[in-house]
Amino acid sequence: MAEVTQLIHDYLRHNKKFPHVFCPGCGHGIVLGSLIRSVHALQLPKDDVVIVAGIGCSGRMAVYVDFNTVHTTHGRALTFATGIKMANPKLKVICVMGDGDALSIGGNHLIHAARRNVGVTALILNNYIYGMTGGQCSPATPFGDTSMTTPHGSLEQPFDTVDLVTAAGANYVARGTSFHANMLDTLIKDAIMHPGFSVVEALSPCPTQYGRKNKFKGAVSMYEWLKKNTVKVENRKEGDTRIPIGVFRDVDQPGLEDRYAALKAQIAKKDLPAPKEAPVPAGECAPLEVPVEKAETKEQA
Amino acid sequence: MATIRKKRKKVEVFAQGNEAIAEGALLAGCSFFGGYPITPSTEIMEVMSHRLPKTEDGVFIQMEDEIASMGAIIGASLAGRKSMTATSGPGFSLMQEHIGYACMVEAPLVVVNVMRGGPSTGLPTSPAQGDVQMARWGTHGDHSIIVLSASTVQECLEMTVIAFNMAEKYRTPVILLVDEVTAHTREKISIPDPDDLEILSRMTPTVPPEWFKPYAEATRAVPAMAPIGSGYRIHVTGLTHDNMGFPTSRPDEVNEAMKRMFRKIDQFYGDIMMVDEFMCDDAEVAVVAYGSVARSAHYAVEQARERGVKAGLLTLKTLFPFARPAVEKLCRRCRHILVPEMNMGQISREVKRVNNGITRVRTLNRVDGQIITPSEILKAIL
Numbered sequence: 001m002a003e004v005t006q007l008i009h010d011y012l013r014h015n016k017k018f019p020h021v022f023c024p025g026c027g028h029g030i031v032l033g034s035l036i037r038s039v040h041a042l043q044l045p046k047d048d049v050v051i052v053a054g055i056g057c058s059g060r061m062a063v064y065v066d067f068n069t070v071h072t073t074h075g076r077a078l079t080f081a082t083g084i085k086m087a088n089p090k091l092k093v094i095c096v097m098g099d100g101d102a103l104s105i106g107g108n109h110l111i112h113a114a115r116r117n118v119g120v121t122a123l124i125l126n127n128y129i130y131g132m133t134g135g136q137c138s139p140a141t142p143f144g145d146t147s148m149t150t151p152h153g154s155l156e157q158p159f160d161t162v163d164l165v166t167a168a169g170a171n172y173v174a175r176g177t178s179f180h181a182n183m184l185d186t187l188i189k190d191a192i193m194h195p196g197f198s199v200v201e202a203l204s205p206c207p208t209q210y211g212r213k214n215k216f217k218g219a220v221s222m223y224e225w226l227k228k229n230t231v232k233v234e235n236r237k238e239g240d241t242r243i244p245i246g247v248f249r250d251v252d253q254p255g256l257e258d259r260y261a262a263l264k265a266q267i268a269k270k271d272l273p274a275p276k277e278a279p280v281p282a283g284e285c286a287p288l289e290v291p292v293e294k295a296e297t298k299e300q301a
Numbered sequence: 302m303a304t305i306r307k308k309r310k311k312v313e314v315f316a317q318g319n320e321a322i323a324e325g326a327l328l329a330g331c332s333f334f335g336g337y338p339i340t341p342s343t344e345i346m347e348v349m350s351h352r353l354p355k356t357e358d359g360v361f362i363q364m365e366d367e368i369a370s371m372g373a374i375i376g377a378s379l380a381g382r383k384s385m386t387a388t389s390g391p392g393f394s395l396m397q398e399h400i401g402y403a404c405m406v407e408a409p410l411v412v413v414n415v416m417r418g419g420p421s422t423g424l425p426t427s428p429a430q431g432d433v434q435m436a437r438w439g440t441h442g443d444h445s446i447i448v449l450s451a452s453t454v455q456e457c458l459e460m461t462v463i464a465f466n467m468a469e470k471y472r473t474p475v476i477l478l479v480d481e482v483t484a485h486t487r488e489k490i491s492i493p494d495p496d497d498l499e500i501l502s503r504m505t506p507t508v509p510p511e512w513f514k515p516y517a518e519a520t521r522a523v524p525a526m527a528p529i530g531s532g533y534r535i536h537v538t539g540l541t542h543d544n545m546g547f548p549t550s551r552p553d554e555v556n557e558a559m560k561r562m563f564r565k566i567d568q569f570y571g572d573i574m575m576v577d578e579f580m581c582d583d584a585e586v587a588v589v590a591y592g593s594v595a596r597s598a599h600y601a602v603e604q605a606r607e608r609g610v611k612a613g614l615l616t617l618k619t620l621f622p623f624a625r626p627a628v629e630k631l632c633r634r635c636r637h638i639l640v641p642e643m644n645m646g647q648i649s650r651e652v653k654r655v656n657n658g659i660t661r662v663r664t665l666n667r668v669d670g671q672i673i674t675p676s677e678i679l680k681a682i683l
Contacts, residue, residue, distance in 0.1 A: 068535065073372075083335060267355055
C-alpha cells in the first residue's frame, strides 16, 4: 500500500484540483494506474514522456499526470503525437484515446499512424460508449446494444480495434482489460518499449453510461462480465466466442522517425560536397531548387 | 522587426511564388513541414520535401489530410520547431478547427493559403481572393489572428519570413494569403543573404521549472514558451485555461486569459500593420488592393496619373488586423475609394466599415476565375 501511495505522490500533479472526473466504478482510473506503473517500472524520466490525449473522459487523464501533457481536439490526438514524435524523436509519446476518439472521428488518423508506423504508443480506452457526451453509441458499441442514440438497439457492427490496426500495419498490437490490471501493466510496458507504432486496447467498463442502459446491475457485475467473457489469446480454442486478450502482433520494424533519420544521413553523405551548378550564397542558404516542371493545366487535387 | 534590412550580397533566381514561399520559410528557420497536396499550393510542399531532409534538423511529412497536417505542425511547434503548412481553399476549411486550437494554446506557426475559386472545390486552377474573411473568422469562437498577403514573387519570400517572425514574436498562428496568380507567376527574385535577415525566435523561459507559469501575464502580453521535453512539464489544452495551463471556467480567469490574447496583438498594431502607399499623398481617388490585383491597380494608377487624374494606391500587406489608420486617412482626403478584388467584397466590407459614411466606397468585383486587368481598374478610376 505504501508503495502505491508513493507512486501517486510521484506521478500525479499536486497543483491540480482533485478529485478527478471519473465516475465510481469507471475503468479509466485502473488504466491510468497501469500507465503510471508501466512508466515507473521502465524508469523513464518524466520529462521524456509526453501524454497526448483526445477529448472525453479518457482525454482528462492528461490533466492529472505529471508528464508533458497535451489535451488536443476530438479524434486528432494521433496527428499531434506524430508531429511531436517527428520533431523530437527522443520523447516517448503516449497517445490516450477513447473508442469514439480513435475509431470514429480519428479512424483515418489511426490507420494512417499504423501504416506510417510512427513511434507512438496508442492507448485506446474502449468503454463501448461516448461517456462524457452522455451515452451515445460509438463505433465500438456491440451490435444490438442500446444507447442514447440507439434506443432500439444498434444496427451497426462494431470495429474490432485489434484486427483494424493489425491490418493497417502496427508493430505491436495488444488488448487488455481493466479487470486484468497486472496484465495491462505488462502490455503497456511492452508497447512503450517497442519501436514503431504500438497499440494497446483496454476494455474499460462505463457503468454510468453503458452499463446502466444495457442491464448491468452495477460496476461489479461489469467487471465480472469482463472476467467471464475474456480469454487469453494463447488459450483460445476453436469456436470460442469470448473476447481474446493478450498480444496479437509483435514485430520490430523501425519506426518512421528512425527511417527518416536514416534517409537524412544517406542524403547528407550523398550531398557532400554541395551541388555545384548554381552559386551558393554565404551562410546556409542553398540555391533555389526548382522541382519538376508542372504541366499548364493540372488535375484538380 | 518585420523588415528585411538592406541586402549585402544577393542571389538572383527565376522562380514562381510558391517556390519563393518555400525559400522564405527555409530562410526564416522553418524546420518542420506537414502538409497535404492541393492545387494550387502544391509546389510549396514539393520544394519543402526536397529541401528539408537536406537541412540539419529539417523534418518533412506528408500527412493523410489537412486536419492531420495542422495537428502535426501544432505538435511540432509545441516541441519547439518553427513549423508551417501550405494549402488551398478546401484544405483551409478543414484546418479551421486546429487553427482555433493553435490560437488558444498560442502555438506559433505559419499557414499558407494559396486561394482558389470557391466555394467548395470551385475553380482549382483559377485565381480568387475568396478566403479573406475565412482567414480572419474561419474558426469558431472569438480570437485575434494575423493575416498577411503578398502580391509579387519577391514579396512571397519576404512576407513568409515576416510571417514566421510575427508568429514567433506574438505566439500566434499567422496566415499568409496568396492568390493563384502570384503563386504561379515566374519572376526574377533576389534571395537575401541569411546574415542580412532579422530572424526572430520565440522567447523561452529563464526561470526554474517550478516557478514557470506557462500562460502568465508578461510585459508584452506574450508569455515565454517552453518546448516539450525541455524539463518544463506543462499541460497544453484547447480548453480555456488558467495561467498554469490547466482548464478553468472561473469567469475572472477566463476573462483575463481572453483579454490578454487579444491584447498581445492589439498593442503591437503599429508593428503588425504593413501597407504600401503609392502616390497617396495628393490622391483624390484611391485604390485599396492586395494580392495580384494590387499589381494591376499599380499600373492603372500610373495610367490615370498620365491622364491627369490624381489617383493613388494603398496596397494592404497585412489584411488583419485591418489597416484602419491608413484607410481612414484616405477616406478623409479622397473623392472616392475603389476596392477591386476577386471576390464579392470581403475587404471592401472592411473599408466601408472604416469609412463609415465619410466618402464613397466603390467596388470592382470579379468571381469568374479571371484576373482583374489594369484597364478595368482604370475605367473605374476615371
